[in-house]
Amino acid sequence: MRFDQHTVVLLSRPADAPELPRDAADRLQNAHLAHQAGLVEQGLVLATGPFLDPDDPTLRGLAVLPIAAEEARELYTNxxxxxxxxxxxxxxxxxxxxxxxxxxxxxxxxxxxEAAAGD
Structure with missing residues (x-):
């Protein structure tokens, strides 16, 4: 049997994440979403999105990429x-x-x- 290999990126919130004022957190979330969208537009991400009500509340989101794990890690480190x-x-x-x-x-x-416009 042949297999397809994908790279899965899990994003989680660390216990020691710095607290941010609401406006700074909103700006950072917009920058995160723009980064994700840029990766999708480049064809580097096949699917991405947040988790809702996970068993582990530190889990925030997931992305599936058609590239090697180390390349995916580098993209998400940025x-x-x-x-x-x-x-x-x-x-x-x-x-x-x-x-x-x-x-x-x-x-x-x-x-x-843009995310809220879909509601």
Whole structure:
């Protein structure tokens, strides 16, 4: 059997994340979303999004990439929220039977305003 390999990036909030004023946190979230959207537009991210009500409340989001784990780690190390200490990156390779998972090209929000417009 043949397999497709994807890289999964898990983003979590560290226990020692610095507290930010609301306006700074909002600016940082917008920068994070813009970074994610840029990766999607470049074809480096196949799917991405936040978690809702995870068993582990430190889990914030996930991304699936069609590139090697180390390259994915480097891309996410440059995420503004990671650089600011608000998120931590965990990376793993994910194997699925060839053709088992397919992704559609869809846009992702570049800001909280765009994300809210879908409500």
């Amino acid at each position: 995420d503004p929220a990671v650089r600011a200490g608000q998120l931590v990156v965990r990376v793993a390779s994910w194997m699925v039977p060839e053709g088992n998972v397919r992704y559609e090209s869809v846009g992702v929000p570049r800001s909280m305003l």
